[in-house]
Amino acid sequence: MSMIFGVPLAVLSGQLLIGVINGAFYALLSLGLAVIFGLLKIINFAHGAMYMLGAMVTVIMFDVMGVNYWVALFMAPLLVGVVGVLIEYFLLRRIAGQDHIYSLLLTFGIALLMQGVLTNIYGVSGLRYSMPDLFKGGINLGFMFLPYYRAWVIGIALVVCFGTWFMIEKTKLGAYLRAGTEDAQLMQGFGINVPLLVSLTYGFGVALAAFAGVLAAPIYSVTPVMGSHILITVFAVVVIGGMGSIGGAIITGILMGVVEGLTKTFYPPASSAVIFLVMVVVLMFRPAGLFGKEA
Amino acid sequence: MTMMKKLLTSAVASAMMATGAQAAISNDTVKIAYLADMSGTYRDLAGPNGLKAMEMAIADFGGEVNGAKIEVVSADDRNSADVASSTVRRWVENEDVDLVAGLVASSVSIAVSDILEENDRLGIVSGSAASSITNEHCTPNHIHYVYDTYPLANGTASAVVKEGGKTWYVLTADYAFGHALEGDVTRVVEANGGEIIGTLRHPFPTPDFSSFILQAQASGADVVALANAGADTTNAINTASEFGLTQSGQTLAALLLFLNDVKALGVEAAQGIQLTTGWYWDMNDETRAWSDRFMEETGARPTMIHAGVYSSTMQYLKAVEATGSDDAQTVRKQMMDTPINDMFTKNGVIREDGRMVHDMYLAEVKTPAESKNEWDLYKILRTIPAEEAYRPLSESKCPLVNK
Numbered sequence: 077m078s079m080i081f082g083v084p085l086a087v088l089s090g091q092l093l094i095g096v097i098n099g100a101f102y103a104l105l106s107l108g109l110a111v112i113f114g115l116l117k118i119i120n121f122a123h124g125a126m127y128m129l130g131a132m133v134t135v136i137m138f139d140v141m142g143v144n145y146w147v148a149l150f151m152a153p154l155l156v157g158v159v160g161v162l163i164e165y166f167l168l169r170r171i172a173g174q175d176h177i178y179s180l181l182l183t184f185g186i187a188l189l190m191q192g193v194l195t196n197i198y199g200v201s202g203l204r205y206s207m208p209d210l211f212k213g214g215i216n217l218g219f220m221f222l223p224y225y226r227a228w229v230i231g232i233a234l235v236v237c238f239g240t241w242f243m244i245e246k247t248k249l250g251a252y253l254r255a256g257t258e259d260a261q262l263m264q265g266f267g268i269n270v271p272l273l274v275s276l277t278y279g280f281g282v283a284l285a286a287f288a289g290v291l292a293a294p295i296y297s298v299t300p301v302m303g304s305h306i307l308i309t310v311f312a313v314v315v316i317g318g319m320g321s322i323g324g325a326i327i328t329g330i331l332m333g334v335v336e337g338l339t340k341t342f343y344p345p346a347s348s349a350v351i352f353l354v355m356v357v358v359l360m361f362r363p364a365g366l367f368g369k370e371a
Numbered sequence: 372m373t374m375m376k377k378l379l380t381s382a383v384a385s386a387m388m389a390t391g392a393q394a395a396i397s398n399d400t401v402k403i404a405y406l407a408d409m410s411g412t413y414r415d416l417a418g419p420n421g422l423k424a425m426e427m428a429i430a431d432f433g434g435e436v437n438g439a440k441i442e443v444v445s446a447d448d449r450n451s452a453d454v455a456s457s458t459v460r461r462w463v464e465n466e467d468v469d470l471v472a473g474l475v476a477s478s479v480s481i482a483v484s485d486i487l488e489e490n491d492r493l494g495i496v497s498g499s500a501a502s503s504i505t506n507e508h509c510t511p512n513h514i515h516y517v518y519d520t521y522p523l524a525n526g527t528a529s530a531v532v533k534e535g536g537k538t539w540y541v542l543t544a545d546y547a548f549g550h551a552l553e554g555d556v557t558r559v560v561e562a563n564g565g566e567i568i569g570t571l572r573h574p575f576p577t578p579d580f581s582s583f584i585l586q587a588q589a590s591g592a593d594v595v596a597l598a599n600a601g602a603d604t605t606n607a608i609n610t611a612s613e614f615g616l617t618q619s620g621q622t623l624a625a626l627l628l629f630l631n632d633v634k635a636l637g638v639e640a641a642q643g644i645q646l647t648t649g650w651y652w653d654m655n656d657e658t659r660a661w662s663d664r665f666m667e668e669t670g671a672r673p674t675m676i677h678a679g680v681y682s683s684t685m686q687y688l689k690a691v692e693a694t695g696s697d698d699a700q701t702v703r704k705q706m707m708d709t710p711i712n713d714m715f716t717k718n719g720v721i722r723e724d725g726r727m728v729h730d731m732y733l734a735e736v737k738t739p740a741e742s743k744n745e746w747d748l749y750k751i752l753r754t755i756p757a758e759e760a761y762r763p764l765s766e767s768k769c770p771l772v773n774k
Binding site for chain 1: 410411412414415545571572573574576577578579581582583585586588589602605606609610613614615619631632634635636637639
């Protein structure tokens with residue numbers, strides 16, 4: 077068998093594919109963060125909690141009402157999106173225009189509250205969620221066994237990412253959004269309801285996180301603390317990609333999944349740190365991030 | 372004669388109580404502190420329900436000892452040795468705490484036991500796993516009660532090797548506890564004629580195990596062993612089942628699983644997994660009766676840690692009662708001299724290194740067909756006698772042990 081740095085090629089191909097799958101999660105999550113920061117200038121520390129909420133809602137809806145996976149795929153992001161709109165309307169709006177640190181602290185507080193309350197009710201051992209029957213099993217690719225569900229995750233995550241990018245960068249609605257955040261007063265003058273647009277944008281951003289949460293429910297332990305682990309990593313991804321760059325967040329997400337996957341193969345103990353290492357290097361040479369515009 | 376002496380002593384002691392002269396119990400109060408992870412990864416195996424178990428023991432004891440009242444304080448250590456140290460320092464230096472119980476993360480227990488030794492107070496470690504706590508880190512001021520990594524490896528690893536699992540690949544959590552467990556497993560596997568063909572140290576915590584499971588599959592080992600705990604273990608087991616690890620002929624051995632982990636996994640995913648435990652709620656009438664009471668209080672079945680906290684608190688209070696003192700050394704000596712016979716164990720003995728040795732159990736997770744309800748999870752395959760389960764004193768590195 078051919079080897080690369082002492083690792084069989086077959087194993088390496090498997091690890092690359094796994095990296096892309098994990099990268100798809102990072103892409104979805106960092107995309108939501110980038111949308112919220114890029115358009116609203118809010119540093120959303122509640123993003124991990126919203127991801128967690130998406131997964132928890134999926135499990136709870138199934139346990140209580142028997143709501144299946146496919147319905148949850150729409151319902152959970154919708155519900156969490158509504159929560160996001162309410163948070164924006166009642167809380168974030170009051171500190172709009174203040175220093176970034178205010179929104180950071182407020183959203184961090186919201187995240188801790190949600191995590192604490194749910195921990196008290198559900199504990200931290202994890203809630204069980206069965207894989208939908210359609211996705212049970214997998215396919216042998218020769219170099220690895222690929223569970224069907226992981227293949228679905230890559231596919232749907234890429235579709236949603238591209239759809240979001242297209243909507244914001246290429247459609248009229250996206251143009252309104254970008255213009256509204258650039259000069260709110262002018263847009264108001266044109267008869268556009270900017271405050272509503274802002275609420276919806278925040279709701280949409282956190283709905284993306286919730287969507288990633290639904291995707292995670294069948295494969296990861298669903299616990300109230302699951303979001304706090306991933307949040308910091310995803311922030312690093314956004315910083316590497318360039319704060320606020322929509323396309324950058326997607327590409328960097330997948331790229332970082334692959335970098336992490338390779339580290340897990342060659343030197344596993346460093347795998348939780350490698351993304352931050354990349355962040356440091358990128359900040360040294362391109363302070364605005366790989367895809368960010370130099371200020 | 373000794374019996375007579377004891378009777379006499381306690382008669383004198385009770386007479387003194389009756390007249391209100393309780394000089395030996397400081398401040399007329401026995402103050403017990405409970406320290407554990409109350410909100411993080413290890414919350415469900417000890418956490419707030421462990422505090423409940425402790426309060427149950429105090430209530431069952433009568434709420435006071437020799438006329439002195441029993442006070443309880445508690446705190447969340449957030450799995451941080453720093454947080455734990457400053458909390459315990461305040462407790463023993465300013466608040467006259469006599470006993471610190473609970474103690475989950477191994478790093479926390481080791482840090483706390485040093486402070487207890489400095490101040491000559493007592494600690495009872497129920498939640499931690501590292502066998503070093505009563506080996507190189509032993510002190511005359513703490514007791515390790517429920518289990519440690521030595522019997523975990525002895526029970527599960529030797530059973531799996533004997534069933535034909537000769538080559539092993541170990542996935543280890545990259546910190547003190549994981550390293551200790553990996554070491555104990557290596558010793559047991561090699562002693563039984565098996566071989567470790569690879570180890571992989573993963574960061575703690577790791578949310579996604581797919582990459583590591585893939586490497587374990589590629590290793591071709593008979594057995595993939597998990598030397599980790601909590602969410603890392605459940606995540607690894609779920610991912611292994613998703614990637615068809617056992618279907619392709621490899622055996623999965625989880626070295627540390629708690630009841631709450633197995634419940635979270637469910638019998639569908641966890642069936643057939645063998646594990647070593649210090650106690651199980653559904654072993655006999657006595658364990659069931661206590662567990663029913665616990666469930667009424669908390670809504671959950673107790674883990675071995677919860678039962679251990681109850682049992683050790685009882686053992687402590689009985690020793691305070693018998694000696695009429697809350698002095699750490701007096702009480703510890705009395706606890707060592709009295710074998711433990713209760714719902715937790717029969718003939719459990721606390722050794723001079725602080726290790727409470729008792730029978731352990733090799734269990735297997737039931738199949739969905741066998742499991743009658745959500746807490747009906749284990750069948751006990753074998754009792755591992757105390758002397759076989761724990762590290763013999765002859766191998767001890769603890770300076771307190773006279774060899």
